[in-house]
Amino acid sequence: MGRVYNFSAGPAQLPVSVLERAQEELLSYQEKGMSVMEMSHRSSDFKKIIERTEELIRELMEIPETYRVLFIQGGASLQFSMVPLNLLKDGGHAYYVNTGSWSKKALSEAKKIGEAKILASSDDQNFTYIPELDLQQINEQTDYVHITTNNTIEGTRFTKFPNTGHVPLVADASSNILSEQWDVSKFGLIYAGAQKNLGISGLTIVIIREDLIGHVKADIPTMLNYETYTKNNSLYNTPPTFAIYITMLLMEWLKEQGGVAAIEERNKEKANLLYKAIEDSKLFYSNVKREDRSLMNIPFMTDSDELNKLFVKEAEQEGLHQLKGHRSVGGMRASIYNAMPIEGVKALVDFMNEFERKHI
Ligand code: PMP
Helix, strand or coil: CCCCCCCCCCCCCCCCHHHHHHHHHHCCCHHHHHHHHHHCCCCHHHHHHHHHHHHHHHHHCCCCCCCCEEEEEEEEHHHHHHHHHCCCHHHHHEEEEEEHHHHHHHHHHHHHHEEEEEEEEEHHHHCCCCCCCCCHHHCCCCEEEEEEECCCCCCCCCCCCCCCCCCCCEEEEECCCCCCCCCCCHEEEEECCCCCCCCCCCCCCEEEEEHHHCCCCCCHHHHHHHHHHHHHHCCCCCHHHHHHHHHHHHHHHHHCCHHHHHHHHHHHHHHHHHHHHHHHHHEEEECCCCCCCCCCCCEEEEHHHHHHHHHHHHHHCEEEEECCCCCCCCCCEEEECCCCHHHHHHHHHHHHHHHHHHHH
């Protein structure tokens, strides 16, 4: 079929069965004589798609009744602005945990809107660990605490979430939503761009506790107000219909796999395989603190820029694509989201072993 193992950080590999189903239904969705791309977002057929997508996300993540699930455009990056616009109150402030490039961007956008401060940071060691949080600093004026659950570029993740008490915990979960079982009730708001574990780009999912909606301090643009989405079931304007449909297919696939508990086991198995290969190697290494390692994005490198380049090039010739590390970290990075089969990780480990034999 000519498919490769795609280790891209996102947009990322999708299961073949999802692509095949989209292909089968491309010219005529359920014998309607048109594709989902051509369908009115107000049609009853599309309404069923968006409702089913929400139902599946709710079921898979066990989202309590008191939360709303919103379908928004603009990527996770737009949430960097929407979160403070909607949650910051007069005289209030937000605390950000600075764990990498995406956290920094979230913080700098929040600063444009109101007072946003750093609660903890790991920039002293190039973001190779998750810092301890001093929760004593939170007070009545704290409107929310923002974390990045998984740091896509640096390869770290929160393995446990801080208890921020009555202050809402807001999470950018773009790169590890649905990869592990979480207790959604610990969060006030979770957001994620879809192009990793939720589907394709163009769609962002926001899961927000109901009591956080409708308290904006100023008259903000309609499209940036969460209330616009809750009042109109995410159909105030035309949503990214095809992206929502792909999310529905991917969520059905995830359910068939046994849901989040089952995929978590497999994700751990996949990540352990790769981490073990790095640990056992005399050529490859990782700087990330063991306890804080990501299950989704695994940076690794050799001491030589030339060997790193050669690795990426030769891996591609073997059907292992997109292994180049982010420019801020260098070396290689393997992103192994839910849809990456264990065979892909095994093929990567085999290639690493072979490369090491040749170059050590
Ligand atoms: N946050 C994290 C953790 C990410 O990994 C990314 C994308 N790689 C973003 C935010 C930005 O997402 P988007 O491109 O959807 O705006």
